[in-house]
Amino acid sequence: MSFIIRPVRHDDLSQLVDLAKQFNLLNLPGDKKVIGDKIDRSEHSFAGKMEKNQAEYLFVVEDMEERAVVGSSLVIAKHGSEEVPHSFFKIFKRDHFSEDLGIGFIHQVLRFQLDFDGPTEIGGLLVDKAYRRRPEKLGKQISLSRFLYMGLYPEKFESRVLCELTPPLTDEGRSEFWEALGRRFTGLPYQEADLLSQSHKEFIESLFPQNDIYLALLDAKARLVLGRVGEATKPAQHLLESIGFTYLDEVDPFDGGPHYGANTADILPIKHGRRLKVAEFKDPSYKEQGLIATTGDEFMVSLGSADIRGGEVSIAPKVRQLLGVETGDEVFISPFNYNKGI
Known part of the structure; x- marks a missing residue:
């Protein structure tokens, strides 16, 4: 069979919606209007008509024999600006020692941070379930191909690339980390807060604690998933590690999922x-x-x-x-x- 990776086009809309409905990605939901808007944005981005902090590049893999869109991947040119900052928890270590007792502890703490000059972000990786485990490794193809575009046009992207990986969630799709922390400060259920954050960031900055949060004070279930990668996301993690991405000691403020990153010029498909x-x-x-x-x-x-x-x-x-x-x-x-x- 023959496959091509290319920029998305408007006549891909119905097939891409059907593909997205197989999954539940926030940055590529199975919603016709949302995906239609993303296709518009992508076409303008490829044409050079979008500012960097607005540009998104959506790629698809097409089965040329079936004329079917069977996969996708996304590049957000800049994730984090003065208008819409990138938010995350940085993990630090703090030493505590008692001379009276002669004992000490090294505690991990979470520190809420905002990035107003953020990196390029990759996401939106989907492969039709009927095309999984094929010898062509379509997930790997669609994931790596976007870096070739970045290698050809480095001026369109930032000097750093970020990927936010999905952590383990409960069978109901709930985040134990959010239940232990975020819900207590916002009063919102996880899915609603994560969806709201796609378009509104103010509530995060206003309601999240600005002081260090000691992990020892969090529920054991929340500590267990912090910085971990869910089973379904492990192949993506291993692929990223193989081309130069490393864990940044940063996690998503909603679900505690790990952030991986690399210098753009050092990513192997580009290098x-x-x-x-x-x-x-x-x-x-x-x-x-x-x-x-x-x-x-x-x-x-x-x-x-x-x-x-x-x-x-x-x-x-x-x-x-x-x-x-x-x-x-x-x-x-x-x-x-x-x-x-x-």
């Missing part, structure tokens, strides 16, 4: 990406597998085999046809697999 000229070799040997992106007006990515020689590349015919590239065109190629220590 190891290369601009190459498409060429015809006499006896090509397609031994290198990578993500291959077009660099013209229409951004597209496909996973394929290539023969790289110096600054030139010969691409396997099927992928070349999928991407519509010709001899002399420039492409951006990045490895698909990363070994530790690369």
